[in-house]
Amino acid sequence: MxxxxxxxxxxxxxxxxxxxxxxxxxxxxxxxxxxxxxxxxxxxxxxxxxxxxxxxxxxxxxxxxxxxxxxxxxxxxxxxxxxxxxxxxxGTLATHPDVKTILEIGGQDSKIIFLQNGIIVDYSMNTLCAAGTGAFLSSQAKRLGVEIEDFGDIALRSENPVKIAARCTVFAESDLIHKAQAGYLKEDIIAGLCKSIVLNYLNNVAKGKKIEGPIVFQGGVSKNKGVVKYFEELLKQEVLVDPDGHLMGxxxxxxxxxxxxxxxxxxxxxxxxSFETKGYECTGCSNHCELLKIIKNGKVIDTWGSRCGKF
Amino acid sequence: MGDYNVPIYYLLTHILHCKVQKPPKISDRTIELGNKYSPSFVCMPFKYTLGTLLESLEKGANVLLQMGGGCRYGYYYALQKEILKEEGYTFDFINLVTAGKTDVKKIIHDFKQIDTKFSILKSGYHLFITMKMIRYMDKIDIMIRKNIGFEKNKGEHIRLKKQMLSSFEKTKGYFSLFFTYLQYRKKFKNIRIQKGKCLKVGVIGELYTIMEPFANYDLEMMLSQFKIEVTRFTNATYLLFQKKKRVKKYLKRVKKYSKNRLGADALDNVGRMVYLGEKKYDGVIHIKSSFCTPEIGVMPILRRVANDYEIPLLFFSFDANTSKVGMETRLEAFYDMIEMRKKNE
Structure with missing residues (x-):
């Protein structure tokens, strides 16, 4: 056994x-x-x-x-x-015991974790904003008619990435449309996008904190070679990407x-x-909490979302 | 704001000869209403108070009271007045703090206009009781924050506090208030707790978000569930009596980081951060409402202090529709982090 x-x-x-x-x-x-x-x-x-x-x-x-x-x-x-x-x-410490910084960009959020001698000493996560996450990249890939899996390879072909606003997805998108209509090469635009993701991450998530090596890059976006390249270029350090990076959590x-x-x-x-969830609004008091009933095998096992502790 | 409606209600019912209507408790509907009529980039206190004012008007109030100052909050009453008038309500608006200053003469004049039997002497006496009540409440709250995470029978502190507030509501005079306070202080001391070495976290930031649990999604309760002792500096006692005296002390303490007063509570927060660093707290949480300008300005300074003292610092920024799930994730991670650090010391 x-x-x-x-x-x-x-x-x-x-x-x-x-x-x-x-x-x-x-x-x-x-x-x-x-x-x-x-x-x-x-x-x-x-x-x-x-x-x-x-x-x-x-x-x-x-x-x-x-x-x-x-x-x-x-x-x-x-x-x-x-x-x-x-x-x-x-998870990362199990493969890289000496890691000092973990960069992670996922579908909806991105985070940075700082470690010293195997313990977390600081972390931060993006707030309120989808700029610099995988969801933005995949929506733009669709706009450009490119498969998200090919994004990285196309970006690597570019020699002259265009400049795209890195602060905000809304501005980035209008920038991108403008550049595309002005006739820039697709690969330059894609490379510019990858770079803007990195810049956004460093500005909004890392926020000027000191990034020391060894650096490990994870999350779905780490599969994008273009993003990895620009991370290495801007941090002037080697960035490790695991083949299992997406499984670390x-x-x-x-x-x-x-x-x-x-x-x-x-x-x-x-x-x-058999597992079901059911949402409803409680009318017991003026709070009007949005509640979620959790039903397992036909029995209510828990109710979430109450502010008063009735459930 | 928080539980301070009890002393304020006491004050108004005793000095005015008209019907005082308790404002409805803040609920999702309050926020919805406030959101609908507010500019979207204004800070959260504006939305919350506007929502409450609207709900009170719906219930039939015709005189509204508003106070606040320090930052641009001091000018909100003017904008709120215009918004409510545009919605077609008629009412009198009394602002207790105008552009950062309390004009006693004007307030007395305003009160006399709505209540002809208004007596200054009697009001003075009841104001004194109200201030005492606020002081006692804050003292009890400090005790609760220290111990609530460690109580043996869950919910005991909250239950006792509710009892205390309802007996405070029935206060007859100063001595009855004082004895009720002593009685409950003893009761709170007798609550059985189990507390050994524990994690200590300081909560600093913008005053409204700190003092209104609805606005910070019960942050203190969540921390208590992690068995963390919470230290918080901002309360009504601080704002009313202590703030003025502390400014010089804080300026001296933060000499290395700032020479100016920074506006509202920003300087105080740097001072507190240095204090928490010196006392070797396990972590600091800074909370504010989105778009709060003084607190945004102070964030880089706080980060520098945190670096110098090697103390973990977590920022939260709340708007009317912040998701609680994201907050829980960050808090959990923060707890894991400070616990790991403590173990490795």
Missing amino acids: NECYLGIDIGSISTKGVVIDKNKKVIASCYIWTEGSPTSAVKRVLMHLRKQLDASYVLKGIGTTGSARKLIGLMLEATVVKNEITAHAV AKGVAILASETANKKEYSWDIKDV
């Missing part, structure tokens, strides 16, 4: 699942789109992961992270529910699950559980 631990990272755009063994080695992984429904995405992830494993592995712990971590944590009865920042730091939370004292045996059939 072999022990294994499951970590799931449910992001806004994609859902990542990782299974590790006792020695923190990844033995199965899966990456799919969330498509707006975290519960069904997780069910699909579990199905994929199970196919990759042989029957001798017994699931001993589950951890969840990402923006839907609480919901899925409840659904799977997870032992660990952790925020993305801690999960990413733990899931791996981190799986490691956390393997380290907790509270362990129990899970069956893989958890994916077949």
